[in-house]
Amino acid sequence: MNRFSPAVKSLQALPLVESGAADALRLSEAEIALACASHCGARAHVETAAAMLAKAGLDVASLACGAHWPLGEDASRALSRAGETPSPLHNNCSGKHAGFLCLACASGWETSGYEQAAHPVQRAAKAAIEDVTGAALGEDVCATDGCSIPTYAVPLRGLARGFARLATGAGLASGRAAAARRIFAAVAANPAMVAGEGRFDTEVMRLFGPRVFVKTGAEGVYCAALPELGLGLAVKADDGATRAAQAMIATLIGRFLTLDEDRARVAAFAAPILRNWRGIEVGALRAAGPLAGSLT
């Protein structure tokens, strides 16, 4: 089963904004962006997640995501060098979970068990995914995510549709469309929150601002939205890994967007040169078949 959760974080964040919870707790744009993030666990991410929890009158003890070493190598080593070990704040999903707790708090719901399927927070998130993607999320396509919330297998077409709707508001109730616009604006203004320095999602969104919303998923899934074209993209690499999926989504972005001086920078993502431990060029990675040569 594919765990698409990381790709749909922006959909799961809709209730936080449309309910008024984000405004009631005065969440900043950076904090809304972190609620959509699979972050690399750098100090900025950790502090932002902690600040969100504090606004809800909570702290790290309320998080149900579990702890893991930062996804970012630099962040992970910095933690080691300081003689520290990770807390749940370092978990790449901590912003999403902080967002769930903010929603619970502002809605007057019990925070304990917020990660359980029956909790109103998860029911709201599930309903948002179903509405935006058009996919039916029955128990037969439900599993438990790495961060302990329910995760659903969503067809690629549903993911692409969801990203297109999120980008344009088309087919969404006006309140939901307005929330989607705010989420997009928050992410576009805070690309470093969504992933981290040197990470593809951050680098691409820093390059293109509001023209591209791109988000890594799990098991080789990658999604993107191109608002100016009203397009949503979703790919899955059968090998369940990031390297080919990332090259494919970069190639597609380059194929669909009109690029000027940025073309070369997208080409570097779409067809990276592979270097060995001494920096010697040893190979290359690039899209084949129908996508071959898209950026030349």
Added chain:
Amino acid sequence: MNRFSPAVKSLQALPLVESGAADALRLSEAEIALACASHCGARAHVETAAAMLAKAGLDVASLACGAHWPLGEDASRALSRAGETPSPLHNNCSGKHAGFLCLACASGWETSGYEQAAHPVQRAAKAAIEDVTGAALGEDVCATDGCSIPTYAVPLRGLARGFARLATGAGLASGRAAAARRIFAAVAANPAMVAGEGRFDTEVMRLFGPRVFVKTGAEGVYCAALPELGLGLAVKADDGATRAAQAMIATLIGRFLTLDEDRARVAAFAAPILRNWRGIEVGALRAAGPLAGSLT
């Protein structure tokens, strides 16, 4: 192109032993084992590689493999905590490279450029792979490895044949067969040198001693030799990753070897339970199709 190099390190180590170089430099069994290793960069590995170089009158400056952070997470964090950064000794191939330098030194060859295809060290390694696997290693199947030596695409059948020959000496000249026996004995006596604590190769060989020689390759390749059955095994997972290849090779070991109390421990490798960041069971990984149910 598949870089099988890590799987064939034991074949590349044959010239070191059969030429008499290992004995001339008084290499220990642990050092011979490290010459076959894709090690996790722990202190014991680093010190052993340094000791091998010292016996050849050389040091880390002679290594052409390049530096990378230890493959082992614990080893990597220990390095960070100590405020250090990796040297080429931490490279998982440093033992193999130290072995190449020992061969060059004992043979009276120039050490500079030992990693180049035209150097007698690499020509000897290539000839050993060709002889033992029966595969022709032309330039059309040659590329540059992560550690800068030439690497060749070898058919799976050739890898399996090579491992079977290494295990039994069958089809090898007597000097080569004797060297193979010594290499097997060195690895069986020093399983921690070949990979490291907690790593599959080390754990399995610690479990089975001389009954199993198992070695991870790159890009989803895994090989094993079962001397008592005269069998060599080679698998490749199309996803180019370790997780399925490791489950497959564990399943095959369990299928072919007569196991008593060790059956449960092999089953744990062949069908691991997947747990999330809070230790909640979220899935399982196991062989399907013809290999399904092999260990029940």
